[in-house]
Amino acid sequence: MSSHSILPGATIGILGGGQLGRMTAMAARTLGYDVHVLDPDPDCAARGVVDRVVTARFDDADAAADLARNCAVVTLEIEQIATASLDAAARHAPVRPSSRLLGIIQDRARQKRWLKDNGFPLGPYEDVTNVDSLAGAASRLGDLVVKATRGGYDGRSQVRLSVGADAGAAWASLTGDCAAVRPAVAEQALELESELSVMIARAPNGATAIYPPALNFHERQVLAWSVMPAPLPPQLVRRATDLARGIADAIALEGLLAVEMFLTTSGELLVNELAPRPHNSFHETELACPTSQFEQLVRAVCDLPLGETAIVRPAAIVNLFGDLWTNGSAPRFDAALAEPWTRLHLYGKRVARPGRKMGHISAYGDSADEALARARAAASRLTDVAS
Ligand SMILES: Nc1ncnc2c1ncn2[C@@H]1O[C@H](COP(=O)(O)OP(=O)(O)OP(=O)(O)O)[C@@H](O)[C@H]1O
Ligand SMILES: [Mg+2]
Known part of the structure; x- marks a missing residue:
């Protein structure tokens, strides 16, 4: 622990109150922090688990300053926050990750140019x-x-x-x-063998902790399921984690960074995009690892020792989309929960829309395949016909 650590009992501000903010807030509360969020929607997913919701747009710099004034540190769960809001917040509390980093990442063209200029592989x-x-x-x-x-x-x-x-x-x-x-x-348009992601945490003092890669499967450009450990040869795991570490250092990360990667059919490992926040493909860290990505974000931005990232037990997640609600009868949560070794996570969103992420099912397994099979079996039970 450094003398700059922000200790439990302090208040953490989160820009964005969606599901990532909600799950970060829950981890922060477990550690004994208070949490304030800023979100345009007063009914945002985090509303029920935080101490205060500032209702404001992400480009409302005064509101961001108001949030920061009452917080010991400010972080974020979405990259589309105006850099002027981040700068305004930074006058009152450290903002992690920084406005400079967000400025690079939130614009795809700028992000790609930065990756290219710094020698990282892109398609x-x-x-x-x-x-x-x-x-x-x-x-x-x-x-x-x-x-x-x-x-x-x-x-x-x-x-x-x-x-x-x-x-x-x-x-x-x-x-x-x-x-x-x-x-x-x-x-x-690349021919993909598979998609993976690597999550790295970096504290203000430069200490890093990196999770083993997750294997991700997308349907219609959206993540459908994710599993860890990704079944990859050790030298590819090494390449992927070295790449993430190189990016985190070069961009002077404070907080979390997910690096989405493509493995092409010709064996190239390329960066798809960066996300400086918790990531959907690491929700399974809540089951697989001693430290979830949400707790790790709290530790990183509070300048606390980073937690263990090894996989204790394989785990998988399957996303639940609004279609489950809008396509007919209510999802059969009771049937899904009958599947052993699974957990149900719902984000408290009041309105279901097709394609909207409403929750996920996670599952443990003795192997990655078993974890994924269980999560998928539980998810498919959601549409069972009531008996
Ligand atoms: N150049 C490409 N070649 C092949 N597939 C691609 C390419 N770009 C994107 N895809 C597919 O579309 C998915 C979503 O793309 P991308 O990550 O750029 O979008 P996004 O809107 O930021 O998605 P998300 O928020 O889910 O990360 C990728 O994970 C991949 O499955
Ligand atoms: Mg993506």
Whole structure:
């Protein structure tokens, strides 16, 4: 513990009160901290588990300052916080991760340029701004995944463009207008062997703790399930963790950083994107590891010793989307909970919408395969017909 540690009993501020803020708040409370959050939605997922909700937009710098004034440290659970809000908060309390780091990461084009300039491996891509530059990128790179530089998550603000397809239609579906001028990145659509992520925590004093990679499976650009340990050869685990450590050091991380990676069918390990916060693919750390990612974030931003990240027992998660609620009868939580070695996590969201993350099911196993099979079996029971 350093003399700068922020000890239990203090108040932690979180910018963002979604499920990641909620689960971070629960871990902070277990450690004896008070928690304040800022979120535009007074009914946000964290509302029931925190001491105070400041209802304000993420670009409301005065509100961010108000939050920070009552907190010993401020962190965040979403990257789309205006850097002016982070700067305003930083005048009252340390903000971890920093506004400088967020400025690099929250803009996809800037993030990619930073990764490239610092020598980290990326797939081929081009910056585009209009339909002509998009068509040019398609002619050079082939099939594309086109992503708006700001505001995308869960595959939103993205469109695929196949060779020979209409670039104008793709651009219009991304921007709403074929003639729009708007920054985006056009990535080559890669042939993926698998997707993995690595989570690293870094304290203000430079100490790091890194979780073994998780293996992730996406459906329609959104994470469907994740399992750890990822069944990968040791030298690939080494490459992945070295990559994450290199990025965390180069970007002077304070807090958590998830590095989403692609393993291509030709064996290349590439960075997809960075997330400077807890990550959906590490929810299973609550079961698999002595220290969950949420507790680790609290330890890191409070400058406490970082916790153990080894896998004690394989674990998996399956996401639960709003479709489960909107597609007919209420989910059969009773049936799902009958599946042994599983846990149910619901985020307290009052409104279910198709594609909205409402919760997840986690499960233990003697192997990664067993953990995943249990989590999936429990999730499939949610749609059992009531007897
Ligand atoms: N260049 C690419 N080639 C192949 N697949 C891709 C590519 N880019 C994205 N994908 C697929 O789409 C998913 C979502 O992409 P990305 O991570 O960039 O978006 P996101 O909206 O930030 O998603 P999330 O919030 O779930 O992380 C990836 O995990 C991958 O499955
Ligand atoms: Mg992603």
